[in-house]
Structures are given as C-alpha cells and as structure tokens.
Amino acid sequence: MKSFKAIVVRENDGEVSYAVEQITENELSPGEVLIKVAYSSVNYKDMLAVKQNGGVIRNYPMIPGIDLSGTVVSSSVPAFKEGQEVLVTGFETGMSHTGGFSEYARIPSNWIVPLPTGLSQKEAMVIGTAGFTAALSIMRLEKMGMNPKNNPEILVTGASGGVGSIAVQLLSKSGYTKINALAREESEKEHLFSLGATNVVLAKDVIPEKPKVLGGQKFHYVLDVVGGAVASGLIPQIYYGGSISMCGNAGGIALSTTVMPFILRGVNVLGIDSVNFPSEEREEIWTRFAGVWHIMAQSLVTEVSLNELPQTFEKMKTGSHVGRHIVKID
Numbered sequence: 001m002k003s004f005k006a007i008v009v010r011e012n013d014g015e016v017s018y019a020v021e022q023i024t025e026n027e028l029s030p031g032e033v034l035i036k037v038a039y040s041s042v043n044y045k046d047m048l049a050v051k052q053n054g055g056v057i058r059n060y061p062m063i064p065g066i067d068l069s070g071t072v073v074s075s076s077v078p079a080f081k082e083g084q085e086v087l088v089t090g091f092e093t094g095m096s097h098t099g100g101f102s103e104y105a106r107i108p109s110n111w112i113v114p115l116p117t118g119l120s121q122k123e124a125m126v127i128g129t130a131g132f133t134a135a136l137s138i139m140r141l142e143k144m145g146m147n148p149k150n151n152p153e154i155l156v157t158g159a160s161g162g163v164g165s166i167a168v169q170l171l172s173k174s175g176y177t178k179i180n181a182l183a184r185e186e187s188e189k190e191h192l193f194s195l196g197a198t199n200v201v202l203a204k205d206v207i208p209e210k211p212k213v214l215g216g217q218k219f220h221y222v223l224d225v226v227g228g229a230v231a232s233g234l235i236p237q238i239y240y241g242g243s244i245s246m247c248g249n250a251g252g253i254a255l256s257t258t259v260m261p262f263i264l265r266g267v268n269v270l271g272i273d274s275v276n277f278p279s280e281e282r283e284e285i286w287t288r289f290a291g292v293w294h295i296m297a298q299s300l301v302t303e304v305s306l307n308e309l310p311q312t313f314e315k316m317k318t319g320s321h322v323g324r325h326i327v328k329i330d
C-alpha cells in the first residue's frame with residue numbers, strides 16, 4: 001500500500017503538536033482487521049487528545065480519533081470479511097492505539113461493530129461516541145424508572161454539545177414530553193427547541209453560585225455531561241427517588257455536594273462509561289440507532305476535512321460549537 005494521510009500528534013521536548021502527515025501501514029497499531037476509514041467524528045476527548053497535558057494520549061507519536069466508520073480491506077478473523085462496512089467507538093482507539101483521523105486504521109476485532117442495516121457510515125459517525133454515550137445514559141436512567149408513561153421532568157445539561165444534543169433528540173424520539181435543555185446562552189434556545197427540547201432553562205437561573213444542601217425539587221431525572229458546578233448545583237434539586245447520570249466533565253471534575261440529597265431524598269448517581277462498555281452488548285444499541293432511534297432528520301451536522309480539524313478543536317475548547325462535527329476522510 002502507498003503512503004496515506006493521517007493526523008499525527010507528536011511530543012518533542014515536552015511540547016505537544018499535531019499535523020497532517022503522510023504515513024505508512026507500518027505506523028498503525030496492531031490488530032486483526034485493516035479498515036479503509038470513510039468518516040470519523042469529533043468528540044470533546046479528541047480535542048483533549050491534541051492538547052498539551054490533555055491526558056488522553058498515552059504514548060507519542062499517536063493518531064487521534066476515538067471513532068471511525070469504514071470498509072474492511074483485510075481481516076485475519078472469520079467474523080469480518082473484506083468489503084464489510086463497520087464502525088468502531090472507544091476502547092483504546094485514538095488513545096494508545098492509532099485511531100480514526102487517518103485514511104486507514106488497523107483495529108482489534110473485538111472492538112469492531114458491524115454497521116447495522118439502515119445506518120450509513122456517515123450516520124454512524126454523526127452518532128459516534130457522543131450518541132452512544134447519550135444512549136447509555138438514557139438506558140441507565142430508564143433502568144432507574146424513567147418512563148414516558150410517567151411524564152417525568154428531565155433535564156439535559158450541555159445540551160448544545162455532542163452528547164447533550166443527541167440525548168435531547170433520543171428522549172424526544174422515545175416519547176418524553178418534559179425535556180428541559182440546560183443552556184448557557186439565550187441564543188441556543190431556537191436550536192434546542194428544534195432538537196426536541198420542550199423547555200430551555202438558562203444555567204444562570206438554576207445553578208446557584210454556591211450549591212445548596214437541599215433545594216426545591218425540580219427534576220426527576222438529570223442527564224449530565226458537564227459535571228463540576230453544574231452537576232453540584234443540580235443534585236440538591238432532584239425529586240425524591242430521582243437519578244442523575246454523569247458522563248462528562250466539560251465544566252470541571254470537582255463535585256461539591258453533601259450527603260443530604262442521597263440520605264434524605266434517595267437520589268441516585270449513575271456513572272456512565274462508553275469506552276470499555278462490553279463489546280457483546282454494543283451491536284444491539286447500534287441497531288436501535290438504525291431503527292427506533294434514527295435521528296438524522298433533526299441532527300445539526302458540520303462536515304470537516306482532516307485539514308480543518310484545528311478550527312473545530314478551537315471552538316470545542318470554548319464550547320462555542322453547536323451539534324456534531326464529523327470528519328470526512330478523503
């Protein structure tokens with residue numbers, strides 16, 4: 001195979017930098033399946049991966065990109081055949097194993113999901129890790145009793161971002177009727193309503209400067225992606241017996257609360273991890289995205305090339321991007 005294009009992150013004298021480079025197959029991490037990548041997606045973690053002290057990449061040089069979809073070029077295992085369409089999210093992809101911001105990727109077979117019928121390679125990346133995480137959050141909340149039949153008040157934080165925007169869309173598709181989207185700016189309102197939010201709540205109106213021990217009970221379920229002061233401020237406002245799923249730290253890693261919401265109101269905190277979620281349970285969730293959770297009509301998607309990624313990362317750093325960004329690998 002000739003050389004091909006990939007984003008390579010390097011560390012020289014303690015300085016991290018990245019660029020589009022021409023590389024060869026020998027520079028890909030080992031795995032049973034070689035994939036011609038069609039699309040990747042841009043997640044918060046990908047922005048951290050190219051950042052100094054981002055804490056995502058374990059060893060340099062590295063090709064980032066935690067998600068990819070494409071077509072199998074060669075496989076040494078019977079589970080995957082040449083020409084088969086596949087997708088990959090999470091595990092070590094783009095962290096310690098060369099990832100999706102590349103024309104080719106070599107991936108261990110147990111990280112790969114066959115692309116379900118009804119979902120294109122592009123659509124799979126509109127969902128990507130962000131959508132998969134939104135799905136896991138909703139499934140955990142539903143295990144704790146969230147059900148459209150009870151008309152619960154649900155709040156989604158970081159609703160203009162990747163995980164949050166898809167969570168709003170999936171909740172709407174699932175028949176929930178009280179979907180509150182938390183926004184930092186008035187200007188986000190129109191977009192959030194178009195995704196399916198039934199109410200938009202401004203952070204300045206519900207997140208106190210200092211979290212209360214217990215506040216008025218406003219939400220039965222909170223799907224949180226922001227963490228930090230936002231999650232700390234919301235936990236005391238969850239109804240008796242309600243739950244908060246927590247998957248992210250876009251607003252900080254510290255959680256400042258007391259035990260009171262847990263011991264007086266039975267509030268549950270549900271941790272969500274999409275990275276090491278079991279392989280054998282993934283296919284069923286992706287099949288839902290091809291069917292009952294097919295959300296492409298409402299999705300706001302920006303397609304960028306490998307060369308345009310630096311501008312996308314800059315917007316993501318400040319949270320000023322909207323919706324999902326996918327990378328078309330040419």
Ligand SMILES: NC(=O)c1ccc[n+]([C@@H]2O[C@H](COP(=O)([O-])OP(=O)(O)OC[C@H]3O[C@@H](n4cnc5c(N)ncnc54)[C@H](OP(=O)(O)O)[C@@H]3O)[C@@H](O)[C@H]2O)c1
Binds near residue numbers: 133159163188246
């Ligand atoms: N646990 C897992 O497996 C898993 C998987 C995927 C993602 N995550 C995590 O989930 C979080 C969201 O990921 P994402 O891909 O949806 O990211 P994203 O597209 O950047 O969205 C994050 C959103 O959070 C909001 N936000 C609030 N405070 C912020 C702040 N101080 N700085 C930046 N944004 C802020 C912004 O929405 P508003 O402007 O509307 O407030 C922003 O759009 C990240 O922390 C990511 O690492 C975890």
